[in-house]
Structures are given as structure tokens and as C-alpha cells.
Amino acid sequence: MKIAVVGAAGRMGQMLVRRIAHTEGMSLAGASESSNSNAIGRDAGEVAGLEANRVKIVGDSAAAIAAADTVIDFTVPAATVVHAKIAADKGVAMVIGTTGLNPEQTAAIHEAAKKVPIMWAANMALGVNILLALVEKTAALLDPSYDIEVLEMHHRHKIDAPSGTALALGRAAAAGRKVELDKVARKSREGHTGARPTGEIGFATLRGGEEVGVHTVFFAAAGERLELSHRSFSRENYAAGAITGAKWLQGKKPGLYGMKDVLDL
Numbered sequence: 001m002k003i004a005v006v007g008a009a010g011r012m013g014q015m016l017v018r019r020i021a022h023t024e025g026m027s028l029a030g031a032s033e034s035s036n037s038n039a040i041g042r043d044a045g046e047v048a049g050l051e052a053n054r055v056k057i058v059g060d061s062a063a064a065i066a067a068a069d070t071v072i073d074f075t076v077p078a079a080t081v082v083h084a085k086i087a088a089d090k091g092v093a094m095v096i097g098t099t100g101l102n103p104e105q106t107a108a109i110h111e112a113a114k115k116v117p118i119m120w121a122a123n124m125a126l127g128v129n130i131l132l133a134l135v136e137k138t139a140a141l142l143d144p145s146y147d148i149e150v151l152e153m154h155h156r157h158k159i160d161a162p163s164g165t166a167l168a169l170g171r172a173a174a175a176g177r178k179v180e181l182d183k184v185a186r187k188s189r190e191g192h193t194g195a196r197p198t199g200e201i202g203f204a205t206l207r208g209g210e211e212v213g214v215h216t217v218f219f220a221a222a223g224e225r226l227e228l229s230h231r232s233f234s235r236e237n238y239a240a241g242a243i244t245g246a247k248w249l250q251g252k253k254p255g256l257y258g259m260k261d262v263l264d265l
Helices: 011-021 061-066 077-090 103-112 126-141 164-177 236-249
Strands: 002-006 027-032 070-073 093-096 117-120 147-154 201-207 213-220 225-232 255-257
Touching: 002 011, 002 061, 011 027, 011 236, 027 061, 061 077, 070 077, 070 236, 077 093, 077 103, 093 236, 103 117, 117 236, 126 164, 126 213, 126 225, 126 236, 147 164, 164 201, 164 213
Parallel strands: 002 027, 002 070, 070 093, 093 117, 117 255, 147 201
Antiparallel strands: 147 213, 213 225
16 A cells, blocks of 8 residues: 655654554655755655655655555645645545644535545544543533533644644534534633633643643533543554554545544444
8 A cells, every 4th residue: 555645754744654664565655745844855764764765755745645545644734735635636545634724624625525535533543532432422421510621732833722632522522412512612711701601612722842632521510520531642643543544545435534434433
């Protein structure tokens, strides 16, 4: 199975290159970076800390994608939209781990999925996806007297907030209560906010250091508090999930899939 990695010189890109190298039946067929990257022209294996693999990192993402069966993208929203269109035009399946897309960009991914199979997840880690299922189930079991708050912390370099995983957890809680997240979400609080409305799903965001990812969902009532939490210590979990998703996409019909489909949750 031939894989292309866009954003190959980034932290996740390098992790993916290493994971592909150690996955039987899988090979790196293409690697790209933004045109101003100093990694352009370098060997992707060497950039990732491996032996040379004779795949040069190029600035032309279309060329890298065209050489593969599946492209894996953990870049930024604007770039992911461009890559999705290229993949759709060239008939290449796609795994997306990018978060922070706006409604217009999200619509573009849905459009690309009409032509090719795309697996898109806010978080590829197995534990997080089990947490999503648990949050939905718990929200369905507890009545609205239990206030729901989602707390997340990531490294200081993360550019979107709340994190894609935090929003996914909020959507899971909303699904459990059979409400729309957009109608009950509170993504920030400042000043004289008044009492907390019943049924609100709140979010709190922390940024600092090199924290890979911490997510906790609180169900808080007058007499007790239930916490469901997950902490990632390495991006290896995300890379492993992306590789699992790429394998699962083989032979799938065009459409938009998630880790819930991959893991049959």
C-alpha cells in the first residue's frame, strides 16, 4: 500500500513517516511540505530520523498525492482543503487529522468525499474514541441537573481552540442528550456571566509547554461529580490510528468516515 504524507517535516508528519516505515505491506510513496520549508529536497526518511528512503520532500503536494493510494494529512485547514480537492480529482483515498476547519472548509471536505473515501477524525487515538462513546452514553444516562464541562490542555504551539477533540466530546455529550451542540455550547466565560444555565455544555481551554493532549469531561451535580478523562503522552497514538484508518479505507466506497466506523464503535 502506497502512502503519501503531506506536511512530512512537521512533528506529526515525521511520526507518520516512521510509522509507515515499520508497517508491513506499506511504503512511503510521496512526501510534501509548504513551498517555503527548508525540508524541500531533503530525504523524508532522514528528516524523520531514519535511514534514507529515497523519497524526497517536494513542494508540489499534487505530485506527492498522485504517487499514492492514500494520502494522510495532519496540516492546517486551508492546506487540507486544497489536498482534499487534489485527492478527489486524482482518485486517492484520504485520512485527515486536521482540526479547526470552518463551515465552508468542512463543506469542501464533504464535497471531496463524494468522489473518494475519506476518513476524518478529530483524534485518532483508540482511548479517545472509546472516551467519545462513553461520554455519549453517560450524557444519555444522566439528567440535565448534571452540568457538563469539557476541559482540554495542549502544547503552546496549538493554533485552534477549543481543540477538535474537545468539540468532538461536546458533540458526543450533546448527542447523548439529543440536542444540538451549537445551541447549548459555551466556549468561553469572562466578566459577570450570571448563573450557569441548565443544559449548557461548557468548554475550558489551557495552553502551555509541550503537553500532547489532555481532555476531561465533567458531569457535575449538587452532590457528586463524575469525571471521564484521557491523556496522551505521545503522538504515536495518533499516527497508529491514522495508519489503521488508511488500511481500513482500502476498497471502501466514496464517503466520509470516522474512527467510530474504523473501530466499529
